[in-house]
Amino acid sequence: MVDKTSNTNGQVISPYVPRMARIISVQQFTPREKLFRLAMEDGAGLSVLPMQFVQVSVFGVGEAPISVCSSSSNKDYFELCVRAVGALTNALHKMGPEDRLGVRGPYGNGFDPLLYQGMDFLVVAGGLGLAPVRPVILRLLENRAKFGKVTILYGARNPAELLFKDDLKEWSERQDIEFLVTVDRPDEGWEGNVGVITTLYRKVRISPVNTLAVIVGPPVMFKFAVLETLSCGVPEHRIICSLERKMRCGVGKCGHCQIRNVYVCRSGPVFTYEQVKRLREGI
Amino acid sequence: MLPRIIEKADMDKLLGELLKRHRVAAPVAKDGRFVFKEVSNPAEVRLDYTISVLPPKKFLMPQWDSVLRARLRGEKQELKAFVEPEPIVIFGMHPCDLTATWLLDVVFAEGEPDPHYTERRKSAFIVGLDCLKPCDQYQFCLDMGSLFPQGNFDLFLTDIGESYFVEIGSERGYRLLEECFALARTATNQDFVARQNAEQQKRKNFSHKLPFDVKYLPEILDASYDSLIWQAVARKCFSCGTCNVVCPTCYCFDVHDELDLSLSEVDRRRRWDSCQLDSFAKVAGGESFRHDRSERLRHRFFRKGKYLLEMYGRRGCVGCGRCDRECVAKISSVETYRQIAGSR
Numbered sequence: 001m002v003d004k005t006s007n008t009n010g011q012v013i014s015p016y017v018p019r020m021a022r023i024i025s026v027q028q029f030t031p032r033e034k035l036f037r038l039a040m041e042d043g044a045g046l047s048v049l050p051m052q053f054v055q056v057s058v059f060g061v062g063e064a065p066i067s068v069c070s071s072s073s074n075k076d077y078f079e080l081c082v083r084a085v086g087a088l089t090n091a092l093h094k095m096g097p098e099d100r101l102g103v104r105g106p107y108g109n110g111f112d113p114l115l116y117q118g119m120d121f122l123v124v125a126g127g128l129g130l131a132p133v134r135p136v137i138l139r140l141l142e143n144r145a146k147f148g149k150v151t152i153l154y155g156a157r158n159p160a161e162l163l164f165k166d167d168l169k170e171w172s173e174r175q176d177i178e179f180l181v182t183v184d185r186p187d188e189g190w191e192g193n194v195g196v197i198t199t200l201y202r203k204v205r206i207s208p209v210n211t212l213a214v215i216v217g218p219p220v221m222f223k224f225a226v227l228e229t230l231s232c233g234v235p236e237h238r239i240i241c242s243l244e245r246k247m248r249c250g251v252g253k254c255g256h257c258q259i260r261n262v263y264v265c266r267s268g269p270v271f272t273y274e275q276v277k278r279l280r281e282g283i
Numbered sequence: 284m285l286p287r288i289i290e291k292a293d294m295d296k297l298l299g300e301l302l303k304r305h306r307v308a309a310p311v312a313k314d315g316r317f318v319f320k321e322v323s324n325p326a327e328v329r330l331d332y333t334i335s336v337l338p339p340k341k342f343l344m345p346q347w348d349s350v351l352r353a354r355l356r357g358e359k360q361e362l363k364a365f366v367e368p369e370p371i372v373i374f375g376m377h378p379c380d381l382t383a384t385w386l387l388d389v390v391f392a393e394g395e396p397d398p399h400y401t402e403r404r405k406s407a408f409i410v411g412l413d414c415l416k417p418c419d420q421y422q423f424c425l426d427m428g429s430l431f432p433q434g435n436f437d438l439f440l441t442d443i444g445e446s447y448f449v450e451i452g453s454e455r456g457y458r459l460l461e462e463c464f465a466l467a468r469t470a471t472n473q474d475f476v477a478r479q480n481a482e483q484q485k486r487k488n489f490s491h492k493l494p495f496d497v498k499y500l501p502e503i504l505d506a507s508y509d510s511l512i513w514q515a516v517a518r519k520c521f522s523c524g525t526c527n528v529v530c531p532t533c534y535c536f537d538v539h540d541e542l543d544l545s546l547s548e549v550d551r552r553r554r555w556d557s558c559q560l561d562s563f564a565k566v567a568g569g570e571s572f573r574h575d576r577s578e579r580l581r582h583r584f585f586r587k588g589k590y591l592l593e594m595y596g597r598r599g600c601v602g603c604g605r606c607d608r609e610c611v612a613k614i615s616s617v618e619t620y621r622q623i624a625g626s627r
Contacts, residue, residue: 012402014364015395016350016538016551059353059549060542064567086567102353102362219570246566248538248553251395255535255556256563258582259572261590266394280508281572 015251018057018102019044024077026096029163033128034093035069036080038101045075046103049110050135051216051242051270055250056080056088057102058095064088065247065265067132068106072139081131081163107250111214111240111270113139113147120148120210122234124225126155126197126217130163132242133216137167141177149211150177151204155197155221158185178204197221201228208233214240219283226273239273243282284451287460287467288474291446298325300463301372305408308342309374310335319373330375330440333418334603338380338531339373343387343404344555350399350538351551365550368403372459375412379422379603381436382429383531384409386597390534393595399553408459411439411452415481416488421604423492423617429601430489431482443477492617495624497598501589507623508581516619517577519612524557526583526606526614532591532599535563558583584619 020041027035040046046054046068053067064086070079084093095101113121113136121140125133140150152171156162162181171179180200182193193200197217206213206229213229215222222241229239245257245264257264259281276282289297301307302323310317310332317332319339349365376384384404391400411432424430432439437456440447448470451457460467470478495503507513527533537556540549556563559579565571573579591599600616607615 012364012366012398014350014366014398016399017362017364020362059355059551060540060546062540063538063551083568085569089567244566244568244570245572246564248536251397252393253391253397253534253536254538254553255558256537258558258586258590260585261593281578 016104016249018055018063018104021101021103023095023097023099023101029081029165030161032085032161033081033083033163035164036082036092036095037070037077038080038103039077040103041100046078046106047075048072048078048106048135049112050139051132052106052108052110053132053250053269054078054080054103054105055107055247056092057104058088058091059102061091062088063102063104063248065107065245065250067242069131069134070138071142072112072135073142081128081134083128105250107265108269109267111136111242113212114143116212117143117146118148118210119212120207121150122204122206122211122213122229122232123150123152124197124213124215124217124229125153126221126225127157127161128163129217129221129242130154133214134164134167136214137171141171141174144176149207151206152177152179153182153197153200153204154180155182155184155200155217158183159187159190180204196224198224198228201232206232206234208235212238212240216242222283236274236277237272240270241273241276241283242269243271243276244269284457286451286470286474286478287449288470289440289447289449289464289467293464293466294330294447295325297464298328298374301374301459304463306369306371307374308339308371319375321371328374330412330442332375333414334377334379334422334605334608336605336609337529338383338603338605339376340380340383340387340531342371342373343384343407344400344534346555348399348536348553349550350553351549353549353551354547355549356545356547364398366398366402368406370406370408372408372410374410375440376409376436377412377414377418377603378432379424379427379429379601380531381409381411381432382601383603385433385435386532386591386595386599387534388435389595389597408438408455409436410456411436413439413441413481413485415442415485419604419608421608422602423604424602425489426491426493426497426617427598427600427602428497429603430486441478441481443474443481446474448474448478448481493620493624500598500620501592503620503624504585504589507626508585510623510626512619512622512626513581513584514577516614516622517575517580519614520559520576520580521612522559522561522576522579523611524559525609525611527557527559528555529605529609531601531603531605532587533557558586584616587616588620 248254587599
């Protein structure tokens with residue numbers, strides 16, 4: 001039997017040892033969210049699929065799973081959009097260029113739109129859900145000719161909480177996609193759509209026969225967005241979502257992310273709604 | 284390798300030889316109960332023990348375990364997986380705990396192997412010991428199919444009156460026996476008969492506690508998913524997590540960093556965790572995915588009786604009864620299984 005726990009030099013290989021990454025730049029999106037651009041120090045890059053995640057270490061503080069939000073075709077650096085909510089993310093927010101982090105992964109099944117060429121795509125992102133789903137959008141746009149109609153819906157609580165504003169501007173100017181943004185509570189300068197994300201469905205046409213829907217957002221949004229998508233006639237197995245869970249190991253050992261008989265870190269985080277529905281404890 | 288026979292009178296000598304060469308963990312008496320602990324004197328060892336409070340799992344997966352050491356300052360940051368198992372002989376594991384170890388072996392070796400467990404497991408010797416009568420009223424090992432061992436030991440001892448019948452389960456077990464007690468004679472036909480009699484008598488000493496065959500447990504659990512019984516049982520539950528702590532198959536862990544005083548070295552450690560605590564499935568944003576106590580309780584029962592079986596082909600419950608024995612609220616697994624079976 002091949003011993004998988006040691007390499008040819010007899011050194012023990014542990015899945016818990018991170019590689020070191022260096023922060024290249026930090027961009028403040030909102031008071032709570034920052035975008036970190038990182039590069040692996042060993043120069044080997046990070047090969048990652050859309051909607052995969054990494055385990056980020058701040059030594060002395062801990063580790064947390066964070067979705068990679070940069071384009072998957074980019075091998076030199078990768079980006080993480082981080083909301084300061086817990087111990088690790090708050091520590092991360094205090095870090096700046098040249099600071100070093102540990103990174104393990106990528107983990108999870110991910111989702112590659114290139115496996116679904118020729119289909120229409122409906123991407124629905126709520127709040128911070130835009131971060132994990134951004135690599136999907138970027139991959140669609142980088143290979144635009146390979147897909148049918150592309151519709152992107154994005155909702156935030158208020159205009160100040162909109163993320164990736166440069167992207168939003170670029171996407172809204174593109175003629176080959178339909179891109180709509182809404183906010184729950186407008187401020188004075190806001191001239192766009194107002195209302196929860198499901199109100200945007202009235203403004204777009206979704207083909208029930210050929211559409212793959214990718215929905216990522218907080219659980220409450222997910223329920224309503226799935227309902228709207230189903231009412232467009234899109235079948236359950238063509239609704240894709242990504243589940244957020246507490247994870248300590250990322251390799252199916254620590255038990256935290258377990259939903260019934262699946263480990264989200266290994267079987268997920270991407271599931272079809274048909275699967276989520278069967279799991280019952282998914283959302 | 285043919286089984287050997289060790290006279291009971293020679294047992295202390297064997298243990299003495301073992302202790303000269305190895306660290307040995309064995310059952311000892313403590314406050315009217317039994318615990319597994321590292322021993323230094325053969326006289327401490329109680330081979331007549333019933334069941335230990337904590338399972339011997341703690342020597343394969345300690346409550347606290349370093350997984351990573353990192354140096355943060357100086358010339359170069361250094362990261363090192365911490366895998367330095369100290370070999371130990373776990374002496375006197377009962378069949379329930381042997382069966383439980385089997386599940387842990389699969390879990391940690393499968394997929395991306397976890398060397399912190401597997402290396403320690405590889406370095407450990409397991410000497411099993413048959414229990415010939417029920418430890419107390421809580422066990423239901425017969426129902427869970429762990430009454431007799433199914434391998435996974437280096438040596439296995441059965442009491443056949445004046446002596447122990449020693450089954451040799453591995454090459455390492457054979458060498459251990461040779462090195463510590465080469466005088467053990469080979470078992471004769473009479474010894475085999477004596478062992479068979481002991482096993483038959485053992486089987487008679489145990490009776491079924493569940494009103495159904497355990498192969499139906501996954502189905503019975505599945506049908507009970509929406510039952511009010513889970514809420515009813517959860518009314519008694521304090522969500523203290525004792526059931527997880529004493530369980531021989533619970534392996535979930537939490538990870539946290541410990542900084543030394545100079546803030547330059549980090550020890551990343553894992554510790555046992557409990558799915559009964561609200562924080563277990565709570566993400567940083569505050570969302571808890573099994574917020575209700577009954578959901579957590581149901582999750583544990585399903586995990587033991589159904590999920591792990593589906594994931595690893597091994598049941599997560601061996602019927603040792605430790606969860607029931609130690610439950611502060613006196614919740615009974617057997618009673619709960621009976622109730623859900625009856626409510627269909």
